[in-house]
Amino acid sequence: MDNHSQGPLHDVTVVDLTVALAGPVATLLLAGLGARVIKVEQPNAGDPCRNNAPYLGRGGVKLTREAKDDISLSVLNRLRNKLGITLNLKHPGSRAVFADLVRKADLVVENFSPGTLDRLGIGYPFGREINPRIVYCSISGFGSDAPPDSGKALDTVIQALSGIMYVSGETDDPPARVGITIADLTAAQFGVIGALSALHQARQSGQGQHVDVSMLGALTAMVASENFEALERCGAPVRTGQTVQRLAPFGTHRASDGYVAICAYTDPFAHALFLVMGRPDLCADRRFMTRDQRVKNYRELDVRIGEWTAAHPVSEIVSNLRARGIPAAEVRHPAAAVRDPRVLARGETVPLTHPQYGAVDEIYGMGIPIRFSGASPSLAGPPPELGQHNETVYREILGYGEERIGKLRMEGVI
Numbered sequence: 001m002d003n004h005s006q007g008p009l010h011d012v013t014v015v016d017l018t019v020a021l022a023g024p025v026a027t028l029l030l031a032g033l034g035a036r037v038i039k040v041e042q043p044n045a046g047d048p049c050r051n052n053a054p055y056l057g058r059g060g061v062k063l064t065r066e067a068k069d070d071i072s073l074s075v076l077n078r079l080r081n082k083l084g085i086t087l088n089l090k091h092p093g094s095r096a097v098f099a100d101l102v103r104k105a106d107l108v109v110e111n112f113s114p115g116t117l118d119r120l121g122i123g124y125p126f127g128r129e130i131n132p133r134i135v136y137c138s139i140s141g142f143g144s145d146a147p148p149d150s151g152k153a154l155d156t157v158i159q160a161l162s163g164i165m166y167v168s169g170e171t172d173d174p175p176a177r178v179g180i181t182i183a184d185l186t187a188a189q190f191g192v193i194g195a196l197s198a199l200h201q202a203r204q205s206g207q208g209q210h211v212d213v214s215m216l217g218a219l220t221a222m223v224a225s226e227n228f229e230a231l232e233r234c235g236a237p238v239r240t241g242q243t244v245q246r247l248a249p250f251g252t253h254r255a256s257d258g259y260v261a262i263c264a265y266t267d268p269f270a271h272a273l274f275l276v277m278g279r280p281d282l283c284a285d286r287r288f289m290t291r292d293q294r295v296k297n298y299r300e301l302d303v304r305i306g307e308w309t310a311a312h313p314v315s316e317i318v319s320n321l322r323a324r325g326i327p328a329a330e331v332r333h334p335a336a337a338v339r340d341p342r343v344l345a346r347g348e349t350v351p352l353t354h355p356q357y358g359a360v361d362e363i364y365g366m367g368i369p370i371r372f373s374g375a376s377p378s379l380a381g382p383p384p385e386l387g388q389h390n391e392t393v394y395r396e397i398l399g400y401g402e403e404r405i406g407k408l409r410m411e412g413v414i
Contacts, residue, residue, distance in 0.1 A: 007034015008375040012199065015101050015108045016040060016082060017089075019047050021155070021181055022139045022215060023111030024078040025188035025366075030109075030195070031081035032368040032379040038101065038393055039082040039384065040089070043414060046386040049074035056354050060361035069356060075383045076352045077365040084384025085393045086414050089120050093413040098122050100398045102130045106202075107195055111139040114146060124210040134208040137195040139187050143214035153215055158183035162219040167228060170241040186222060187215040240298070248291070248298035249273065252331055253309040259331035260309055260317050267291060272324040277308045338364040346371060347378070355382040390414060 012035040016027040024047065031037040041047055050072055053063050057070035087094050102108065108127060110117060117123040124136040138144055141153015151157065156177060159165055164182070165175035194211040202208045228238045236245055243251035247265040264273040267290060274282040282288050282304070287297040294301055309317055314330045321328035338349045348369040353359050368377040394400045394414070408414045 006375060007032070007377045008372060009033040009035040009196075012036070012107065013105045014038065015098075015105045017108065017110035017112070017117075018139075020049065020111065020184075021078070022184040022187040022191070023109055024049065025185060026137070026139060026191040026195070027082065027109050028078050028080065028366070028379070029188065029192050029368070030107075031381075033370075033377050034375070035107075037082045038105075038389075038397075039079060039084045040087050040101075041084065041386055043086040043088050043387065043412065046086075047075075047079070049078060050386070056352065056361060056363060058354075058357050058360060061363060069354075071354060071383070073352065073363065073365070076354075076363075079383035080365075080379045081381035082384060083389040083393055084387060085390050086387040088413055089122065091411070091413045093408065093411055095121055095126075097394075097398075097408065097413060099126075099130045101393075102127045102134055104397060105131070105134060106199055107135045107137060109137045109139070109191070109195065114138070114140050114142075114144040128208065132207060133202050135195060135198040135202055135211060136208070137191050137198070137211040137213070139191045139213045139215070141215045143217060144210075144212045146214075155181040155183045155215075158215045158219055161216055163223045163228075164219060167223065167226070167238055169239055171237050171239050173239065183215045183219045187213055187218040190218045236295075243298055243302055245298050246295055248294045249301055249305055251302070253302070253306045255309045255314045255317055256312055258314045260314050261329050261331055262305065262309075262317075262321065263327040265291070269326050270294060272326055273305070273321065276320050276324055276326070277305070279304065279308075343367075343369075350379060353382075387414070 009030060012030070014027060014030050014035050014037045016023075016037050016039045018024045018027055027037050027039070039047075051065075052072045052074040053065075054061050055063075055065050055070040055072055056076060057065075057067050059066075061073075062070065087097060089098065118125075127134045127136055140146070141158060142150045159177055159182065160175070162183065165177055168178070169176040191211070191213045194213055198209050198211050231246065232238050241251075242253070243249070247263070249262060249264045249270060252259050252261045262273065264270045270288070270291070271283045274280060274288070286293065288294050288301055318328045318330055337343075340349075343349050346369075347367040349364045350367040351359060352363045352365040367379060370377065390405070394405050394408075400408075405414070
């Protein structure tokens with residue numbers, strides 16, 4: 001197999017102790033980039049996402065599990081490309097097994113509550129003794145040094161604390177939750193960045209380290225990338241509805257048959273927009289001639305643009321604006337967005353298929369939104385059933401014999 005046919009991380013082995021969303025998405029990305037990811041689950045239980053609605057089965061998508069082989073779409077999305085094993089980390093006999101996994105691994109990823117792995121006796125100090133090059137990546141709500149009264153860190157809680165709920169919507173609207181689990185997804189990406197950086201350093205120095213990513217910190221850092229406080233001090237509201245005030249005109253407007261996004265953020269773009277609108281007088285209007293003036297008077301400008309867009313269909317608006325080089329697009333429903341031929345062709349979204357029944361419904365999931373000229377990332381591998389690869393990992397990778405595997409199974413270790 002040549003390097004191009006492999007993922008760029010084909011020589012990396014990951015022990016995946018994650019559950020829920022942020023951690024599993026981080027290890028999904030690593031798996032898609034070619035890493036050998038060994039997903040560890042509790043015997044007779046598994047990752048809670050296995051019981052997330054909706055499900056995909058023989059008859060297509062359904063809200064409740066009707067058959068044993070109905071699979072959660074969360075599983076189809078998050079567990080692809082992974083080797084699935086069972087290991088009861090609470091069992092004293094699991095420590096020796098986990099130690100053998102660490103000896104074979106480059107990276108351990110976990111997102112338990114801080115201190116959980118240490119209480120189980122398998123935290124980073126344990127791993128470092130077994131394999132000095134090992135990297136542990138921990139993703140938690142508030143970081144490993146969070147005080148015990150920090151509370152539970154679900155995505156909506158993190159969104160609430162990060163300030164992101166107060167940057168969307170109109171000034172007097174209630175706080176607006178972002179529709180995707182953006183705190184989890186942002187932390188997952190920073191987790192991958194941190195883990196790969198530490199792996200690079202370990203391969204140079206021979207010493208691993210502990211990488212600590214906070215969901216709150218990751219999302220708040222993204223909020224801090226915009227100077228909302230500075231705008232507010234200058235008398236500009238933080239919440240400006242469908243408009244990015246500091247780039248006006250820049251936002252979405254209702255058309256006669258939907259919504260359209262218009263980003264005429266430079267003077268040439270804005271003046272060209274006014275001409276397309278049939279309002280050349282706005283080019284000479286002192287309120288709208290320059291960006292600074294448009295920022296001051298963005299509400300009046302938005303009213304004029306909205307009156308124009310409301311009288312025309314989306315396709316006509318977009319066609320006319322693009323003909324003048326003005327950035328514009330229809331506002332699409334997610335169902336249309338994930339089917340965009342461009343993102344499908346690049347593997348950025350991919351069809352999700354049932355491991356047994358194939359393409360029983362038209363459902364799309366996350367792909368790898370990175371292209372390489374010398375490697376081929378992929379998420380084509382199906383998700384494992386609970387413990388599906390026990391034999392592969394314990395026998396072939398760790399070298400356990402039949403007797404030892406049987407004893408571990410009998411004792412409830414695996």
